[in-house]
Amino acid sequence: METASDSARSDAARNRERLLEAARRLVVEHGPEHVTMREVAAEAGVGKGTLFRRFGDRDGLLLALLDDAEADFLEAYTAGPPPLGPGAPAPERLVTFGQALIQRTVTEGDLGSALARELLPGHRNDSGAGTAFRAHVAGLLRESGVEADHELLALVLLSSVSFETLDHLRGRGVSEERLHGVWADLVRRVTHVA
Amino acid sequence: METASDSARSDAARNRERLLEAARRLVVEHGPEHVTMREVAAEAGVGKGTLFRRFGDRDGLLLALLDDAEADFLEAYTAGPPPLGPGAPAPERLVTFGQALIQRTVTEGDLGSALARELLPGHRNDSGAGTAFRAHVAGLLRESGVEADHELLALVLLSSVSFETLDHLRGRGVSEERLHGVWADLVRRVTHVA
Structure with missing residues (x-):
C-alpha cells in the first residue's frame, strides 16, 4: 500500500x-x-x-542528463556481450572500450558526447560517466596483470581519447581508422605482460 | 660592405x-x-x-615570443648533454624529455609554458615548439625500434603530458613525482621491444 x-x-x-x-x-x-x-x-x-x-545550475542539469544518456553504454561495457562486456580477455576488452569511445566521439549526434562537451572539463571528469570510465580502465589494467599505478595509468590512457586529443587529431586529418589502430597498439603495448 | x-x-x-x-x-x-x-x-x-x-595579431606575437623562449630547451634536447640530449639510449631520452615537459608545466614562472597557455590550442599545437616536440618524440620512438604509426603514437603520448591532462591530474592532487613515474612507466612499456 x-x-x-x-x-x-x-x-x-x-x-x-x-x-x-x-x-x-x-x-x-x-x-x-x-x-x-x-x-x-x-x-x-x-x-x-x-x-x-x-x-x-545548468551544469547540474547537464550532469543529470549525461548520467541518463550514459546508462546504456555503462550497461554494455559492464554487463553486455563480449568483447566490450565481460567474457573476453581484459586487454581485448580495453581495446574495444577505447575504440567505442573514439567512435562515439567522432560520431555526430551521440547524445552522451554532445552533453559531455557542453560541461566544464572539471565537471565532465567528475561526472558519474567519467568516474566509471576511469574505474573500468583501471580494473581492466589490473585484470590484465599490469603492475603499475593503475588509477593514474588509466587517467593517462583516457587522456589519449579525450575530446581535446581527438578533436586535435581529427583537425589534423587523422582518420577514425588510424585512431582505432593507435589505441589498439597502445593498449597492447601497455598490457604486454612480459 | x-x-x-x-x-x-x-x-x-x-x-x-x-x-x-x-x-x-x-x-x-x-x-x-x-x-x-x-x-x-x-x-x-x-x-x-x-x-x-x-x-x-596577438597570437602571432605570442608565437614569435614562444619560439624565442623555447630556443634554449630545443637546444638542450637536440644538442645538449645526455640523457636529454644525444648520447643516451632513445627510450631513456624519451623518459627524460617527457619529465622535462612535466616539470616545466608544473613550475610557475616558466616563460615558454606561460606563453603556450595563452595561445589557442590549435595555434599552440602548430607552433614551432609543438611541431618540434612531435618530431622529437616520433624520432625517438623510431630510434627505439618501435614498429608503430610513429607520428600518431607521438601525438598520443604527448597528449598525456599536455596542459589539459596535467592540469586535470594536478587538480586531482596527483604529485609531480607520480606524474614523472607514470610517464616513465608508459614510455618503458611502449618502447619495450620484445
Whole structure:
C-alpha cells in the first residue's frame, strides 16, 4: 500500500523525469547549447526556480542528463556481450572500450558526447560517466596483470581519447581508422605482460 | 660592405627584436595576459599599427615570443648533454624529455609554458615548439625500434603530458613525482621491444 510519503517521493521522481525529458527534447531537436535554464523551463512549462531547486545550475542539469544518456553504454561495457562486456580477455576488452569511445566521439549526434562537451572539463571528469570510465580502465589494467599505478595509468590512457586529443587529431586529418589502430597498439603495448 | 638593403633588413630585425623585448618585459613582470597589442605598443613606444603589421595579431606575437623562449630547451634536447640530449639510449631520452615537459608545466614562472597557455590550442599545437616536440618524440620512438604509426603514437603520448591532462591530474592532487613515474612507466612499456 502506498503511503503519503511514498506518494510524495514518486511525485518528485515523476516531476524530475518530466524536466529531464523536456531538456532531452531540446538537446535532440536543437543541440545541447539549447539546454539553458530559461529554455528548459519554458519547454517543461515550469518556472526557472523549480529547475534551479532541482538541479542547482545548468551544469547540474547537464550532469543529470549525461548520467541518463550514459546508462546504456555503462550497461554494455559492464554487463553486455563480449568483447566490450565481460567474457573476453581484459586487454581485448580495453581495446574495444577505447575504440567505442573514439567512435562515439567522432560520431555526430551521440547524445552522451554532445552533453559531455557542453560541461566544464572539471565537471565532465567528475561526472558519474567519467568516474566509471576511469574505474573500468583501471580494473581492466589490473585484470590484465599490469603492475603499475593503475588509477593514474588509466587517467593517462583516457587522456589519449579525450575530446581535446581527438578533436586535435581529427583537425589534423587523422582518420577514425588510424585512431582505432593507435589505441589498439597502445593498449597492447601497455598490457604486454612480459 | 653593407648595402642599403642590408641595412634596411637589419633595421627591420632590430625593430622586431625591440618589440619582442617589450612584450617579454610585460610577460615577465605582469604575466602573459598583459601581452595585448595595446600594452605592448605602449611599452615599446610604437603605434599599434606597427605591431599588427609585424605580427599579424596577438597570437602571432605570442608565437614569435614562444619560439624565442623555447630556443634554449630545443637546444638542450637536440644538442645538449645526455640523457636529454644525444648520447643516451632513445627510450631513456624519451623518459627524460617527457619529465622535462612535466616539470616545466608544473613550475610557475616558466616563460615558454606561460606563453603556450595563452595561445589557442590549435595555434599552440602548430607552433614551432609543438611541431618540434612531435618530431622529437616520433624520432625517438623510431630510434627505439618501435614498429608503430610513429607520428600518431607521438601525438598520443604527448597528449598525456599536455596542459589539459596535467592540469586535470594536478587538480586531482596527483604529485609531480607520480606524474614523472607514470610517464616513465608508459614510455618503458611502449618502447619495450620484445
